[in-house]
Amino acid sequence: MGFGNDSSGSQENINDLVRLAKIGRLYKLIKLTKLLRVLKIVKERSKLLKYVREVVKLGFGFERLVFMTIIFLLVTHIIACLWVFFASFTDEYKGTWMEGDFLERSANDKYLISFYFTVTTITTVGYGDISGSTNLEKIFCVVLMIFGVVAFGLVSGALTNILQNYDVSNA
DSSP states (O other), X not given: OOSSSOHHHHHHHHHHHHHHHGGGGGHHHHHGGXXXXXXXXXXXXXXXXXXXXXXXXXXXXXXXXXXXXXXXXXXHHHHHHHHHHHHTTSGGGTTSTTOSTTXXXXXXXXXXXXXXXXXXXXXXXXXXXXXXOSHHHHHXXXXXXXXXXXXXXXXXXXXXXXXXXXXXXXX
């Protein structure tokens, strides 16, 4: 792979430089660390929920259900953003899930499609209309599917526990 007049060699060098230039987008990943502030809210959850419980008169089961829904939406949002982010690693989205008519869509449409994919994958429905094309996307999909199955099992168990406790308290 020299620097001679070989056009394919120079094209590879240009592609390598373009890929290297896209590493600069990794700073966006560092911005995700700001989400650690959300953990402070989780730590102070008891204070906040105690206040809400006193004002709204919610039961513990409903409180847990609302909290699980908020956590689910937050995790789904992060994963949807990562799904769009991984597609941006290739040149002009070639070979990714965004190749084709997705390129002309607005950022809001891309996010909505990504959010839709994430929800259908996590909830184990997975229609298959959107799927990973590159190796990175396929690995991400496998991890997401495993996460979805584990989360589905945990949420099913938690909901069963909530309903059982609610039933016992009403009896």
